[in-house]
Amino acid sequence: MAQSRAARPEGWRGAARGWSPWHDRGGRLSALRGAAFALAILPGLWLAAALAGAWGPMALGAEPIHQAEHLTGLWALRFLLLSLALTPLRRITGWGRLAQVRRMIGLTAFAYAAAHFGLYVVEQQLQLLRVASEIVQRLYLAIGFAALLGFCALAATSFDRAIRAMGANWRRLHRVAYLIAVLGLAHFALQEKLDVAEPAFLFGLFAALMLHRTAIGLAPGRPWPELRILAVAALAAAATAGAEYLWHDTLTGLPAERILAANLDLASARPAVLVLAVAALPALIPLGRRVRSLARPSPRPLPAEGR
Known part of the structure; x- marks a missing residue:
């Protein structure tokens, strides 16, 4: 009887770990x-x-x-x-x-x-x-x-x-x-309606994700992943600039040409430029691996035997 009572809390803890969002399926803590x-x-x-007023009445x-x-x-x-x-x-x-x-x-x-x-x-x-x-x-x-x-x-x-x-x-x-x-x-x-910079930025990220599923995407075994990531970033940025241009040209009447020119200026913080930067950032991972592999010294050949 004492043994079953002692095991019961552990069973509860095991069930809690099973439902816990910070435990994996094996019940182990997962960072x-x-x-x-x-x-x-x-x-x-x-x-x-903020709605409860904890950050002040004008937080929202x-x-x-x-x-x-x-x-x-x-x-x-x-x-x-x-x-x-x-x-x-x-x-x-x-x-x-x-x-x-x-x-x-x-x-x-x-x-x-x-x-x-x-x-x-x-x-x-x-x-x-x-x-x-x-x-x-x-x-x-x-x-x-x-x-x-x-x-x-x-x-x-x-x-x-x-x-x-x-x-x-x-x-x-x-x-x-x-x-x-x-x-x-x-x-x-x-x-x-008029200020679609944030929707355009999110659209550009979505375009990059869709491009990763195409022929230039990240299927295993394809060479030069960093170049393909950069190609996806450039295409997604172009899609972002084009989409924002078409939006204003057809729906808002704002000067679409000026907005397009701003998107093509790398010094600006327009959605296309931000999409290019964010979508290109993962290329640093395979590029870093390639640099490390090149910097690693090649193994010395074994001495020939019988000389």
Whole structure:
């Protein structure tokens, strides 16, 4: 009897480790999972404290609910793109453990998207009929709601039992994440209307991630990965500049030529330049490996025998 009572707390601790976000599947503490979990909750904790007034009454501006709604949507897009970036980063770094946090990061993106919608409902005084009417009448809201429905489908099937039950169909369904990213970026840009610098930057990162899945991408065994990473960065930057030019040329009436010229100026901080810098940064990893291999002294030949 005493032995069973002593074993029971250990069983509880084992179950807790199984559900803990900072333990791996073997129940061992994982620094990577712990860091990913901290990254996931810190923006939400900051926003919750700001809404509670912990950072002062003007931490979120004159319209705190609206600002928190904007920031949760922005973090949903950021975490979605981060989840899509984990596979290219795993191929670049050779660090297979990055796959362990992909589900956590994806569910974090869904949580912020759900909070984004929830704050919008609160902003509309919880009038659900009004919310539904706004979604039907406003294109950018309809696009954002479609992205949220896609998020719900992915979150509902992001568990081991669903993965086993769906088999190969699970992977097909979760390719919807790319469509969700497109819808989320369109929702963001249409909401911003004139100042689309931040949506354009996120679009450029998404373009880089998509380019990594093409013929110039990061499939294992292909030579010169640093050159292919730089090629992806250059193409993504060009796509960013072109997209921002077309946006202003067709939708806003702002001087699109001047905006394009600013994007082509490497001294500026326009979205295309930022995309080029961020997307090219991972090239340092294979480049560093190549430099180390060249600097390593070659082994001396063994002395010939029988002379």
